[in-house]
Amino acid sequence: MTLSQAQVVNRSLSSLKNIYRSEDLPVTAMDKGIIPYPHNTGEKPSKGMSFDLSSVTFLYPGTQKTSPSLNAVSLKIQAGQLVVIVGANGSGKSTLIRILSRLYDPSSGTVHIDGRPSAEYIVSDLHEATALLSQDSQLYPLSLRENIGLGYHAKVGDGSLVEQAAEQGGATEFISKLKDGMDTILEPMIKPFEMNLYNKKSHFLYKEMEALRKKIDISGGERQKVVAARSFMRFQSGKIKFVAVDEPSSALDAEAEHKLFENLIKVRDGKTLVFVTHRFGHLTKYADQIICMKDGAICESGSHDELMIKQGEYAKLYEIQASAFAQ
Numbered sequence: 001m002t003l004s005q006a007q008v009v010n011r012s013l014s015s016l017k018n019i020y021r022s023e024d025l026p027v028t029a030m031d032k033g034i035i036p037y038p039h040n041t042g043e044k045p046s047k048g049m050s051f052d053l054s055s056v057t058f059l060y061p062g063t064q065k066t067s068p069s070l071n072a073v074s075l076k077i078q079a080g081q082l083v084v085i086v087g088a089n090g091s092g093k094s095t096l097i098r099i100l101s102r103l104y105d106p107s108s109g110t111v112h113i114d115g116r117p118s119a120e121y122i123v124s125d126l127h128e129a130t131a132l133l134s135q136d137s138q139l140y141p142l143s144l145r146e147n148i149g150l151g152y153h154a155k156v157g158d159g160s161l162v163e164q165a166a167e168q169g170g171a172t173e174f175i176s177k178l179k180d181g182m183d184t185i186l187e188p189m190i191k192p193f194e195m196n197l198y199n200k201k202s203h204f205l206y207k208e209m210e211a212l213r214k215k216i217d218i219s220g221g222e223r224q225k226v227v228a229a230r231s232f233m234r235f236q237s238g239k240i241k242f243v244a245v246d247e248p249s250s251a252l253d254a255e256a257e258h259k260l261f262e263n264l265i266k267v268r269d270g271k272t273l274v275f276v277t278h279r280f281g282h283l284t285k286y287a288d289q290i291i292c293m294k295d296g297a298i299c300e301s302g303s304h305d306e307l308m309i310k311q312g313e314y315a316k317l318y319e320i321q322a323s324a325f326a327q
């Protein structure tokens with residue numbers, strides 16, 4: 001029996017629903033915890049996830065490196081804060097995001113979330129309350145509508161929610177220019193057809209298969225807009241308390257990046273936002289707290305103005321970028 005494209009897509013969608021919750025969240029050996037998150041939901045509405053890290057050191061399992069990727073990191077992030085992490089390549093920014101998102105537990109030191117050791121919470125609950133937007137986020141061989149809708153799979157059939165998320169992620173314009181719009185299927189899966197149709201050029205499905213073979217490519221920036229739209233869809237679940245944004249904007253032009261940040265900030269209510277960025281300006285000036293990292297450690301933290309007065313690492317990085325515009 002040959003599966004139709006729709007059947008293939010439906011099957012993929014239902015299996016992806018099961019794995020999507022853990023997208024970007026590789027399961028590592030860690031204490032799975034027993035306390036549901038959020039805890040004490042009957043109390044006043046949460047402003048977001050809060051963090052308290054004390055002397056956190058982290059070495060990737062099996063790494064050849066002799067020095068830890070995070071070294072004695074201590075920091076506090078209050079619920080609802082907008083935090084920006086900056087620092088040179090390899091300084092530990094993404095690693096810190098992975099610890100905050102509980103993709104890894106520290107090699108030593110402690111992490112408290114909302115006042116409790118993070119290991120006490122059911123890890124899948126923490127992941128469900130976390131939206132991680134990073135360059136590694138994947139797209140699936142499904143329609144653009146489904147790729148976005150998967151963010152909140154119970155509402156994947158709600159066209160207006162999916163379209164709203166597409167708009168917030170900045171994806172509407174490029175999608176409207178595609179022949180099949182939201183129904184465009186990315187990287188169609190032709191394998192099941194091909195097995196049956198090999199060399200049967202006269203078969204009526206052969207032509208269809210040939211059309212599907214033409215992979216629909218979208219640019220790096222457009223992919224990131226779809227992934228961003230999926231995160232906005234996730235926010236609709238009402239469960240997100242922590243948004244970690246690890247440089248998703250590297251392929252975005254300046255205007256698209258600005259809009260993405262603006263849209264994320266518009267929906268920040270009830271969420272703690274942590275951004276990793278190499279581009280100063282948009283965010284760093286509005287951040288409640290800037291964390292500047294160097295060689296796996298926090299070398300400075302404070303507001304933009306405080307760190308500029310200090311004339312340390314942050315001011316150095318900022319001035320390098322500012323001088324490029326002044327010339």
Ligand SMILES: Nc1ncnc2c1ncn2[C@@H]1O[C@H](COP(=O)(O)OP(=O)(O)OP(=O)(O)O)[C@@H](O)[C@H]1O
Pocket residue numbers: 060063065069087088089090091092093094095096
């Ligand atoms: N999966 C991994 N396994 C082993 N070492 C890793 C892994 N990921 C990162 N590292 C190492 O940990 C250190 C910190 O890396 P990390 O990705 O956190 O830095 P970063 O500040 O986010 O860098 P960039 O700005 O280049 O993205 C680096 O020395 C890096 O080589």
